[in-house]
Structures are given as C-alpha cells and as structure tokens.
Amino acid sequence: MFLFFHALTAALLAQSALALVPIGRTASGRPMYVAPNGSRGVQVGNDLQLLAPNGTLLHTFANVVSGGSKRSSTLARRGDVNFIEASTPLTRTDTLQAFNTSFVVPPIPAAFDSQLLYLNAAVLVSAGDSDVPFAEVRAVLQYGANAVQGGSYWSIGTQLELIPDGGIVAISPSRDFDPLVQPGTEIVTSSTFNDVGDRFFRYLTQFPFIPGSPVLDFSFNSPALSVAIGLETVGVVKDTDYPAGSVSFKQTNLTLESGAPEMVWNVSGAGTPSSGGPYLTVDVDGSTNAEFTVHF
Numbered sequence: 278m279f280l281f282f283h284a285l286t287a288a289l290l291a292q293s294a295l296a297l298v299p300i301g302r303t304a305s306g307r308p309m310y311v312a313p314n315g316s317r318g319v320q321v322g323n324d325l326q327l328l329a330p331n332g333t334l335l336h337t338f339a340n341v342v343s344g345g346s347k348r349s350s351t352l353a354r355r356g357d358v359n360f361i362e363a364s365t366p367l368t369r370t371d372t373l374q375a376f377n378t379s380f381v382v383p384p385i386p387a388a389f390d391s392q393l394l395y396l397n398a399a400v401l402v403s404a405g406d407s408d409v410p411f412a413e414v415r416a417v418l419q420y421g422a423n424a425v426q427g428g429s430y431w432s433i434g435t436q437l438e439l440i441p442d443g444g445i446v447a448i449s450p451s452r453d454f455d456p457l458v459q460p461g462t463e464i465v466t467s468s469t470f471n472d473v474g475d476r477f478f479r480y481l482t483q484f485p486f487i488p489g490s491p492v493l494d495f496s497f498n499s500p501a502l503s504v505a506i507g508l509e510t511v512g513v514v515k516d517t518d519y520p521a522g523s524v525s526f527k528q529t530n531l532t533l534e535s536g537a538p539e540m541v542w543n544v545s546g547a548g549t550p551s552s553g554g555p556y557l558t559v560d561v562d563g564s565t566n567a568e569f570t571v572h573f
C-alpha cells in the first residue's frame with residue numbers, strides 16, 4: 278500500500294512537473310501555451326491531448342471538441358480579433374491532402390503600437406459532421422509580440438487555435454532556431470495529410486523550406502472542414518500600424534484525395550476598398566496556383 282501510494286505520488290509529481298501551464302494571455306484573456314517542437318496533438322473523444330516528443334502526456338485540453346450547433350453561415354470564430362480571409366469548405370468524403378501557399382514578407386510597419394498582425398494559412402476542423410470548427414491549425418507570419426515570441430519585427434510560427442475561446446498552443450522552435458524573418462523573404466507554408474494508416478486525420482503544418490522551423494502535428498477524428506488564408510489583427514490603432522502596400526499569397530494549391538477540385542474562394546471578414554481598412558481580393562480563383570492579395 279505504501280509502495281503503491283509512493284508510486285502514485287511520484288507519478289503525480291512527474292505529471293505536475295511536466296504539466297503545461299499558460300505562459301501568457303492573448304489580448305482577450307485567452308491562455309497561450311507553448312509546446313516543444315516534435316510534440317504531437319491527438320483528439321481523444323472530446324479532449325485534445327498534447328504529447329511531448331517522447332510520448333509523455335503534456336496537457337489535456339478537456340472538452341474543447343464541441344459539436345457546436347448546426348449553422349450554415351460563415352465560420353463562427355475569433356471574437357477578439359479582426360480578420361479578413363479567403364476560405365473554401367471541403368467535403369468530408371474527399372479528404373484534404375495538401376494546402377500550400379507562398380508569399381513574400383512585407384515591409385516593417387512604420388508604427389509600433391503593440392499591435393499584433395498574423396498573416397496565416399489555416400486548416401479548420403470540426404467534430405463529426407458539424408460545420409462549426411472547434412480548432413484551426415495554422416502557419417503564421419507574425420508582426421508584434423505575443424506571450425510566445427516576437428517584437429517589432431516579423432517572425433514565423435505554427436499554432437493550434439482552439440475556437441472560439443479555448444486558447445492557443447504555439448510550437449516553440451528549437452533552441453538554436455531564430456523565428457525572425459526579414460522583409461523580402463519568400464515564405465512557403467504547407468499543411469499536409471500524413472496518412473499513417475490509423476483512424477486519424479493527421480495534419481502536419483509547417484514551413485517546408487525553412488530548416489529547423491517549428492512543425493505542428495495534430496491528429497483529429499474528422500477530416501478538415503475548410504481551409505483559409507488571411508489576416509488577423511489585434512490592437513491596430515492607426516493606418517501606419519500596417520505594412521505599406523500589400524501582400525500576395527501566390528501558387529496556392531489545394532489537393533484533395535480526388536485531385537485538384539473545381540472550386541471558388543469566398544472572402545469574409547471586414548474590409549472593402551472603400552471602407553479604408555485592409556481588404557482582400559481573390560486575383561486568381563481555383564485550387565491550383567490561386568492568388569490572393571491583402572491590401573493594407
């Protein structure tokens with residue numbers, strides 16, 4: 278009995294020593310976590326478990342998988358941020374294989390007011406056949422600082438965002454990797470289906486041409502719901518908080534099990550050419566070499 282108790286205590290201590298605690302909060306108070314590169318997320322029922330590279334359980338995000346309510350409207354998400362995006366829904370019977378895009382890091386904004394800008398390419402997932410996403414996995418180009426990284430410069434990262442308010446998990450780059458990227462650098466992001474023959478829909482989200490960059494590895498019970506490309510902003514107070522000019526996402530490819538689908542991209546979120554703020558245009562539609570521009 279004593280031995281058993283001792284073993285149990287040791288196990289609990291080991292677990293609490295490992296337990297992931299939020300390292301900070303987003304502007305709206307959502308917790309931010311950071312997990313080492315090589316960590317792997319797995320959906321277990323209504324929970325998401327985060328496993329360390331050696332398989333040890335780091336954290337359980339309990340009950341974050343919700344069926345949501347059936348809604349046919351656009352994505353319900355991100356109450357605390359402004360966003361514009363081009364997105365397309367996917368069919369559950371034709372699994373997403375790859376989603377890639379390419380863009381050039383824009384200039385540094387003229388003003389720094391602690392704003393956060395995320396240019397991102399994301400895969401959204403929902404539970405079962407719900408059309409309300411509970412999570413998105415994304416590769417981001419970030420300007421500004423969050424609890425994980427950044428400053429008055431552009432940096433790259435991969436994140437899991439629990440929707441609508443469950444928090445954000447960022448994958449920390451390895452110790453000798455500097456996430457800072459200079460304006461003018463060409464960035465390619467990809468999310469690929471890593472079919473290892475189990476029952477999971479496992480997506481790897483990464484910067485395939487940046488050695489040592491953080492890889493996000495998540496396994497879900499259901500195939501991807503939609504994909505999106507766009508801009509998220511927090512705390513922008515004036516025009517010069519944005520970079521000058523525009524950013525074009527080029528050579529954007531979406532491949533399904535059946536190949537490259539016939540499809541159109543839908544633009545949602547704030548912004549029109551006349552409203553003053555940033556807006557997004559679909560310059561080349563379709564699933565191969567599609568092109569979008571975020572105009573600041």
Ligand SMILES: *[C@@H]1O[C@H](CO)[C@@H](O)[C@H](O)[C@H]1NC(C)=O
Nearest residue numbers: 294295313329330331332333
């Ligand atoms: C597994 O990885 C965790 C987190 O990196 C570490 O704290 C723990 O000691 C490792 N456990 C083993 C058995 O190697």
Ligand SMILES: *[C@@H]1O[C@H](CO)[C@@H](O)[C@H](O)[C@H]1NC(C)=O
Nearest residue numbers: 375377467469485530531532
């Ligand atoms: C997407 O990127 C991955 C990783 O570089 C690559 O294996 C795949 O061929 C790319 N797919 C498309 C459609 O560009």
Ligand SMILES: *[C@@H]1O[C@H](CO)[C@@H](O)[C@H](O)[C@H]1NC(C)=O
Nearest residue numbers: 377378379465528529530566
């Ligand atoms: C998209 O596909 C085109 C044509 O196959 C290819 O040239 C381009 O490199 C791909 N884009 C990315 C980001 O992989």
Ligand SMILES: *[C@@H]1O[C@H](CO)[C@@H](O)[C@H](O)[C@H]1NC(C)=O
Nearest residue numbers: 314315451489490491492494
């Ligand atoms: C990050 O982890 C992935 C596996 O998830 C690995 O392929 C890549 O090499 C790792 N990068 C570094 C710098 O360790």
Ligand SMILES: *[C@@H]1O[C@H](CO)[C@@H](O)[C@H](O)[C@H]1NC(C)=O
Nearest residue numbers: 351364365366541542543544
């Ligand atoms: C795209 O947007 C149009 C108009 O806003 C809407 O009628 C259509 O249903 C949307 N398509 C998809 C696939 O969401």
